[in-house]
Amino acid sequence: MFGMVLHETGTPLVLEELPDPVPGAGELRVRVEACGVCRTDLHVVDGELPDAKLPIIPGHEIVGRIDALGPHVDGLAIGERVGIPWLGATCGVCPYCVSERENLCDRPVFTGYTRNGGYATHAIADARYAFPLSEKGTAAALAPLLCAGLIGWRSLSFAGDAKTLGLYGFGAAAHIIVQAARKQGRRVFAFTRKGDTAAQAFALGLGATWAGSSGETPPEPLDAAIIYAPAGELVPAALAAVRKGGIVVCAGIHMSDIPSFPYRLLWQEHRIVSVANLTRRDGIEFLAFATEAGIETRTKTYPLGEANTALADLRAGRLEGAAVLLPPLG
Numbered sequence: 001m002f003g004m005v006l007h008e009t010g011t012p013l014v015l016e017e018l019p020d021p022v023p024g025a026g027e028l029r030v031r032v033e034a035c036g037v038c039r040t041d042l043h044v045v046d047g048e049l050p051d052a053k054l055p056i057i058p059g060h061e062i063v064g065r066i067d068a069l070g071p072h073v074d075g076l077a078i079g080e081r082v083g084i085p086w087l088g089a090t091c092g093v094c095p096y097c098v099s100e101r102e103n104l105c106d107r108p109v110f111t112g113y114t115r116n117g118g119y120a121t122h123a124i125a126d127a128r129y130a131f132p133l134s135e136k137g138t139a140a141a142l143a144p145l146l147c148a149g150l151i152g153w154r155s156l157s158f159a160g161d162a163k164t165l166g167l168y169g170f171g172a173a174a175h176i177i178v179q180a181a182r183k184q185g186r187r188v189f190a191f192t193r194k195g196d197t198a199a200q201a202f203a204l205g206l207g208a209t210w211a212g213s214s215g216e217t218p219p220e221p222l223d224a225a226i227i228y229a230p231a232g233e234l235v236p237a238a239l240a241a242v243r244k245g246g247i248v249v250c251a252g253i254h255m256s257d258i259p260s261f262p263y264r265l266l267w268q269e270h271r272i273v274s275v276a277n278l279t280r281r282d283g284i285e286f287l288a289f290a291t292e293a294g295i296e297t298r299t300k301t302y303p304l305g306e307a308n309t310a311l312a313d314l315r316a317g318r319l320e321g322a323a324v325l326l327p328p329l330g
Contacts, residue, residue, distance in 0.1 A: 002327070003057040003120030004307040011045030011121065013058070014307045019164035021124045023070035028127045033139035035118030036061025036062045037302075037310045037323035038088065038172070039230065043254045043271040044113055045311060053111055058307075059118035059325070060086040060111035062125075063139040066075070073127040077182060081139075082130040083146045083287070087277045088115050089126040091114055101152075103277040107113045119307050120328045131283045134291060144297045144322035145290055147171035153286035155275045158178060162223035166191060166241055169229025175206060175298055177226070183293045189218045191234075193317065198283065202298075202320055217241065226251055232240040235272065236261035239294045244268040253276045257315040299324045317330075 001020050004013040008035040008140045023029045040290035043049045062084035065313045066076060090097050090105035097105050111117045116124065131320070133142060152173040159165055165181055168191040178188045190203035190211040199212035211221055215236055227234050227250050237257045250272065258299070266272075289295075298321025302310040310323040 007055045025071045027070040031065040031067045032063030032327050034063045034143040035059040035325045036143035048254050057116040057120050058112040061143045063142045078175045081133045085146045086124045091125040103279045136143035138301040143324050149176045150278045152177035157248045159224035164223045166222040166225035168227040168234045170203050173228045178206045230255045232256040232258035237276045239265040247271045
């Protein structure tokens with residue numbers, strides 16, 4: 001197999017030929033058809049997430065076909081198309097797992113962080129955490145659903161029944177969730193970097209009611225706001241934009257420090273909550289919804305060997321939608 005390997009944080013990935021991985025008990029191996037490039041991958045590569053299991057192959061928005069099964073795997077077959085997400089396995093016995101909060105597991109495994117991921121031609125996964133996918137849609141179009149979509153969906157559920165919804169940072173997750181929110185009858189207000197008129201036009205084209213910069217005040221108070229950009233300074237801005245009793249959802253796994261802000265922004269029962277990882281129930285619910293609702297993704301594809309370019313484009317904000325790596329299938 002071939003994979004893009006991170007040997008030291010802050011350094012470029014290196015394309016290497018590696019031994020073919022062999023699935024163990026309860027595991028499967030996929031031939032990777034596509035792997036999305038997520039901002040969390042940047043946090044891993046840049047060393048903003050501690051204790052990555054180096055050397056590591058990043059990538060956790062994996063679409064592929066099963067080409068090997070380990071012992072004790074039921075319900076899945078060779079050739080079946082599956083998706084592999086960020087949460088790669090859980091212990092099943094800690095207080096969080098037994099209370100149906102496996103996203104907070106004390107001993108989790110994370111794809112592309114503590115287990116090799118999808119910037120490769122092949123990947124190993126725990127069969128319990130591989131989501132069967134329909135044959136509808138290309139692998140590249142489906143890949144962003146495996147994290148941008150899943151975390152976006154969980155963050156949307158945290159917004160409750162909010163009818164006016166602000167999305168701060170209009171990238172891979174927001175361009176999916178604006179479609180989901182519109183299908184649910186919500187009105188969406190999109191906030192982008194200052195002067196990013198292209199992203200604002202993109203948001204409006206996907207059904208947003210309004211689009212402007214993150215420093216602007218929306219034309220009406222928001223019931224809830226979801227922050228996808230890893231910028232802590234957006235928290236006070238979002239608090240100022242939501243109405244009494246409104247909620248601000250921080251959807252990223254990493255964010256810069258939140259600056260101090262006056263208590264009046266939090267008063268009147270405003271709430272701040274973070275989203276951590278996902279559960280298998282999130283995956284099953286969202287993937288079914290995305291198929292039924294006809295959610296479409298906007299992607300820019302790169303050959304596997306150009307993973308560093310894709311990461312650089314994501315870091316610089318040059319993408320509209322999501323970046324996706326396509327390994328050679330020969």
